Amino acid sequence: MRNPRNEPLGEPDTAGAADPASGPERRCVLTGRTGSRDEFVRLAVSPDGDVLPDALARAPGRGAWIGVGRAELQAAIDNGKLKGALARAFKGGALAIPADLAEKTENALRKAFADRLGLEMRAGRLILGSDRIANEARMGKVAALYHAADASDDGSRKLDQAWRVGQDAEGSGLCGLRLPLDRAALSVALGRDNVVHLALADVRSAERIAVPLQRLLTFLGAVKANEDCGHEAATTE
Template sequence: MRNPRNDTLGAERPKARPAGETLPERKCVLSGSHGGRDELLRLAISPDGLVLPDPLARAPGRGAWLGVARADLEKAIANGKLKGAMARAFKGAPLTIPDDLAVRIETALRRTLTDRLGIELRAGNILLGTEKIAQGCRAGAVRLLAHANDAGSDGPNKLAQAWRVGEEAEGSGLKGTILPLDRAALSVALGRDNVVHLGVTDAAAAERIAGHLRRLTRFLGVGNEGLVEADSAAPPSDGAAANDDIDTKGE
């Protein structure tokens, strides 16, 4: 018999990290707060000094990390705080911050999420269709249950009930995640008509999707109910120093 899981993500928890192993962290260039790479967004500096979003943190060259919501970023752009913080981080190197940086970031984060959903669907890790998802939920095969933000309440509630049954977690409050995407955007991302719900059947795929979703919801400044951090990961030791707010590689 499976032990019921009470985490709202529904993805299998990763194995505990070996003692002494620290989590890679980055520091927000604006707020000074620290977070993991799947929480903060990397800003890359192009060869001509243009500051651009690097949502996959793969661009070569120098970069800095951002962990604030869009509203705070827009204020920091307007009052010059971001430019000052970036100038200090890069020791006065010439740089240009586009006025529409916040728009570019949101667009990039949405694209990485929808691209990941499409990749996981093609890999066979996503169930579509209410009946197929319900069957997967009752069989205990769904690791992440998610819905378009215009899905209403009836469908999500019924699927959540099936999920709790399959996880032997009735009464736990386990439920799906509302995506920051409507059914039109979800349908385009997955190349299907009228996609409202989805069920992710692979634990690693669920965590990959959740990483992109955490970053987007954090930037949008909305709650990411239904997503939790893995509590089996060991925190950094007292003597572990977090990485700086600037890096020299996109790795």
């Protein structure tokens, strides 16, 4: 059952996939802050009362949203604040919150992002290899550019410059986003050796990747994802 259009943002969420009728904002059960569902993380509650991460925000049944980072979530688990907030939200019923919920949530978010990259890869929408990326970027055929967490600054700067040239944005500070995954994790996700840089030519693909990426960055305490060199995403690698 979909949420009524005017349902208070703090109420348990029963929506599955994104639906414009359910509204773009959610309220964090821990802080009361409202924000985009594309940044917040949904916690699903099973019929048995088990609280688990719902990285794709698609699990059926009851759920609640959090807009805090891993450290804040762990503190809320340890001091009982999360259990109290969920108990108030759901009004009855025993809840089982695993002690490692914060770790499970980060792992689920990392997997959701990696899986999305894999889907775009299998659909032939990812551009890999520094030389190929540079050529496509200079021709204005790159919509989004990403670098592994452990990519060299020199290699990243060269691709950033090629991208700015192709976008007619020299001097703008436009640059690729440094991902919270290192080359080993990217290589495993994509089934390729030594993936250090990647790009997307398709704007829709970039939009699809942006949602799980932003949730992961928010949970890791990183700045909002964008391509401005002055605001590169912080990582916890």
